[in-house]
Amino acid sequence: MTEPVVSMKNISFAYENKNILHDINFEIPHGAFMGVLGPNGGGKTTLIKLILGLMKPDNGSINLFGKPIQKFKDWSKIGFVSQKANSFNKGFPATVYEVVSMGLTGKIGYLKSFKASHKQKVMEAIKQVGMEAYAYQNIGSLSGGQQQRVFIARSLVSEPELLILDEPTVGVDQENVKKFYDLLHQLNEKKNITLLLISHDTGTMTEHATDLVCLNRTLHFHGDPSEYKTLTNDDLSQFYGHPVNIVTHSH
Numbered sequence: 001m002t003e004p005v006v007s008m009k010n011i012s013f014a015y016e017n018k019n020i021l022h023d024i025n026f027e028i029p030h031g032a033f034m035g036v037l038g039p040n041g042g043g044k045t046t047l048i049k050l051i052l053g054l055m056k057p058d059n060g061s062i063n064l065f066g067k068p069i070q071k072f073k074d075w076s077k078i079g080f081v082s083q084k085a086n087s088f089n090k091g092f093p094a095t096v097y098e099v100v101s102m103g104l105t106g107k108i109g110y111l112k113s114f115k116a117s118h119k120q121k122v123m124e125a126i127k128q129v130g131m132e133a134y135a136y137q138n139i140g141s142l143s144g145g146q147q148q149r150v151f152i153a154r155s156l157v158s159e160p161e162l163l164i165l166d167e168p169t170v171g172v173d174q175e176n177v178k179k180f181y182d183l184l185h186q187l188n189e190k191k192n193i194t195l196l197l198i199s200h201d202t203g204t205m206t207e208h209a210t211d212l213v214c215l216n217r218t219l220h221f222h223g224d225p226s227e228y229k230t231l232t233n234d235d236l237s238q239f240y241g242h243p244v245n246i247v248t249h250s251h
Helices: 045-053 096-109 116-128 142-154 174-189 202-208 233-240
Strands: 007-017 020-030 031-036 059-066 079-080 163-165 194-198 211-216 216-224
Touching: 007 045, 020 045, 020 211, 020 216, 031 174, 031 202, 045 059, 045 163, 079 142, 096 116, 096 142, 116 142, 116 202, 142 163, 142 174, 174 194, 174 202
Parallel strands: 031 194, 031 211, 079 163, 163 194
Antiparallel strands: 007 020, 007 059, 211 216
């Protein structure tokens, strides 16, 4: 039986005596497209930092690819795309190719020169996200949706098995949001990359994810999106800690 990509057992974390996460238990199986929903301050970003080893839980255990996180060394297996659309420096002097190539520094080192095989990997990653026509264009001149594709390519160049995305569509227009999710499906289904995506967009997540987690300090829901759709406004209000009304969008 294949080990889960991520396994979290009895995880709790507090910051300055404030309880951020309490008794979190869930697994991310290989090949899943898992969406994490929840209110601001509900612990979603903390959850990512724990998985990335940037913070240590106060209680519980985390396994990555079957290994305790304390012993896990192969961090190139995990790619991370942060929420950047509203804060990215448009004047950053780098081309798409240069930005994507930064994703290889962890493997080859900062001071070592690129080989032909490394350059090929960079171009392959750029092609995977459909940005080959912009390879030598300055990243600051691109739209928000195009920039996010570039940052995904930067994560893909190290050939990760798990890709974590934190609110990746903030600041991206609706047309490009659709293209963005089409890309994620290709990576998930054709490249067999496991996805963990943090989002506030309940409607989109229930349409695209294979698994859903609703997080607000503790785990309120973990299951199939079709089950999430059956929840009532009262259920969601209890999860989120404030009144919630379900709104259905038609595109």
